[in-house]
Structures are given as structure tokens and as C-alpha cells.
Amino acid sequence: MSKLCELADGVHLLPGSTNLGVVDLAGGRALAIDSGLDESAARKLLRALQESGRRLTVILSTHSHADHIGGNAFLVQRTGCRVAAPAVEASLLRAPAWEPLYLFGGAYPPAPARSKFLMAAAGPVDLVLEPGPVEFEGRSLELVPLPGHSPGQLGVLVGNVLFAADAYFDPPVLEKHGLPYFAAVQESLATLDRLESLTAGLVIPSHGRPVDDPRPSLDANRRALRQGLNHALELLAGAGEGIPTETVVASLLHRLGIRCRDLGHYLLCRAAVLAYLTHLVDTGVAAVGVGDDNVPRWEVCGR
Ligand SMILES: [Zn+2]
Missing domain, CATH: 3.60.15.10 (Ribonuclease Z/Hydroxyacylglutathione hydrolase-like)
Structure with missing residues (x-):
């Protein structure tokens, strides 16, 4: 019941x-x-x-x-x-x-x-x-x-x-999923900061447990976002040339130990990885171009 x-x-x-x-x-x-x-x-x-x-x-x-x-x-x-x-x-x-x-x-x-x-x-x-x-x-x-x-x-x-x-996601939920779905990195980080500044007595995420103090959970979500960004950056920096989108996605999921269950799960994970790539380009860290072979590739700037 x-x-x-x-x-x-x-x-x-x-x-x-x-x-x-x-x-x-x-x-x-x-x-x-x-x-x-x-x-x-x-x-x-x-x-x-x-x-x-x-x-x-x-x-x-x-x-x-x-x-x-x-x-x-x-x-x-x-x-x-x-x-x-x-x-x-x-x-x-x-x-x-x-x-x-x-x-x-x-x-x-x-x-x-x-x-x-x-x-x-x-x-x-x-x-x-x-x-x-x-x-x-x-x-x-x-x-x-x-x-x-x-x-x-x-x-x-x-x-x-x-x-x-x-x-934000309750830390056990974050851990279970491996890659939280945040469509826009900058806005998500600003939202985590806004939640920190709100003085609610009890905070309920949609997935996980209510808490009196969300700060440890907010920190865990910041860490997950930054970890994803770092993985994406390391992948681009470690490659000798631009990396195709699907290779970035597959490599990053491999690093996080994620095995997609089906196409829907893959598309959600892919979107989360694309949000990292968008952030790296929009902050001037990486660039994206489309090659003569019609393959979009991502690389760090100033190579
Ligand atoms: Zn949702």
C-alpha cells in the first residue's frame, strides 16, 4: 500500500x-x-x-x-x-x-x-x-x-x-547511473549554487532521499560534472588529432564503466557527453569542425 x-x-x-x-x-x-x-x-x-x-x-x-x-x-x-x-x-x-x-x-x-x-x-x-x-x-x-x-x-x-x-541527484543515484544527465553544464553548476543559497529546511530530490542539508549532495553533483568535463578534456588532449563525436562518447562511457542497456540509454548518455563538449567549446578550451570526410571532430584549442 x-x-x-x-x-x-x-x-x-x-x-x-x-x-x-x-x-x-x-x-x-x-x-x-x-x-x-x-x-x-x-x-x-x-x-x-x-x-x-x-x-x-x-x-x-x-x-x-x-x-x-x-x-x-x-x-x-x-x-x-x-x-x-x-x-x-x-x-x-x-x-x-x-x-x-x-x-x-x-x-x-x-x-x-x-x-x-x-x-x-x-x-x-x-x-x-x-x-x-x-x-x-x-x-x-x-x-x-x-x-x-x-x-x-x-x-x-x-x-x-x-x-x-x-x-541534483542523491549520491547513491549518481553512483548507480555513473553519468548524470545534465543538458547544459554551466546552467547546472549555477543551479547547484542557487540551491546552496536557498534556506529550505528540507530538500527533496526527485530521485533519492530527502535531506535537511543538501550541501554534501550538491558537492557530489559538482564533482560528477567536473569529473565528466575532465574526462572529456583528457580524451581530446591525449589524442594526436581531432576525435569523432561517437568515439568521444564511447571512450568516455568506457572510462566511467558504463555499458548502455539499449538505444534509449545510449542516447541519454550521449546527450550528457555532448553537454561536456559544448561546454569545452563555449569556454574556448576545445574546437569542433567537420572534415572533408563529413565527420565532426573535436580537439583542444591551440594545438
Ligand atoms: Zn529529468
Whole structure:
């Protein structure tokens, strides 16, 4: 049986592979923070709400990744709830094929890259969110900008409880995955700094354990990002000439001991490595060009 854990007055957690938040609104109504991977996760949330006498009226989606929005369509259909999502992410909730499509370089990908882990069921967005204060049926929340993992990701601060989405990963989760998915390195580092400066009493990452003090976790995420950047730089610096993209990806995954399960997993890892390469080029450390053989190659500058 799925039970809600009370974190603070009227603020609850439904722990799971994707942690879900529940915020009480007036009159037994409730706002959910994310809906989980799929219908099964959504059913657990719905059961926990019903068993505790709550009625779901709003889902607040922190960002558009499938493991956060996969239950939206089912919950909307079952409860008629509204969906609120960050402006930059909203179009992906409405047309979730964008996620596998952008990971596959802009082409519609083959079936193995369209699993539920990368492509949720399409659902509506009724309210487009911006960072800052927002009110839902008499309850005030603060939406905290947490870009980097996803461009428009928002955290939710309720009183002194912060739902931090995927702005950082709990260290055991980091260790398990080997390569955290951060789409933009600079923004992700700035977001980790912003989280450090927030004075929340309790911080809940979407994957892992709530903590009173997120600083050790934030440090672990900084280290993982810097380690990835260092690996990428060492690979480029150690080569006698420019390295093709796929070789950088394969070599870096080899260094980290990662064996991709399938095409979808590979595309996620590849995107994380490309973010390192982007950072190295945009900070003037590396350059990229396309050879006469039509192969893009990456090398350190000033060779
Ligand atoms: Zn995510």
C-alpha cells in the first residue's frame, strides 16, 4: 500500500523511483508535484490520495521528462485535474515525441528509443508557469528556476520544504547511473549554487532521499560534472588529432564503466557527453569542425 509521508503541515511525499509531492489545498483538494513514470505510478498516487480523503485538482509538472509526466494523462482522464507546467517545458508535455526526437538528433527515432522511459503519453497543459510566487486555490508556493538538467525546470518551495526535481541527484543515484544527465553544464553548476543559497529546511530530490542539508549532495553533483568535463578534456588532449563525436562518447562511457542497456540509454548518455563538449567549446578550451570526410571532430584549442 502506498502511503503519503508528512514532511510539514499539509506537505507530503509519496516516495518512489520518482518521488512525488502532495500539497494540501483548501477543502480536501490536493496539488501533486509530478505524476511519475506511467499509469502504474499514477494509480499509486491516486490510491494514496483517495485513501487519505484527498481529491486531486492540480498536477504541477517540474519538467517534461517522461519519468515525471508519464502519469499526467491517466490522472487528467480519471480526475479532471488541471496541469500546470513551466513555459519552456509545456510544449513537450503536449507533444512528448519531442523528447526522443531531440535525443535522436531531430529525426523521429526507431521504436527502441520511444519507450515509456523517453516518451510519455500526451497530456494537456492548462496553466503555463514562470519562476516566482504562484497561488493555487489559496495556497502560496514559490517556483524556483532550476535550469540545466532541463531548460525550463522549476523547483517548488512550499513553506520551508523544497521539491528540487532533477536539479541534483542523491549520491547513491549518481553512483548507480555513473553519468548524470545534465543538458547544459554551466546552467547546472549555477543551479547547484542557487540551491546552496536557498534556506529550505528540507530538500527533496526527485530521485533519492530527502535531506535537511543538501550541501554534501550538491558537492557530489559538482564533482560528477567536473569529473565528466575532465574526462572529456583528457580524451581530446591525449589524442594526436581531432576525435569523432561517437568515439568521444564511447571512450568516455568506457572510462566511467558504463555499458548502455539499449538505444534509449545510449542516447541519454550521449546527450550528457555532448553537454561536456559544448561546454569545452563555449569556454574556448576545445574546437569542433567537420572534415572533408563529413565527420565532426573535436580537439583542444591551440594545438
Ligand atoms: Zn529529468
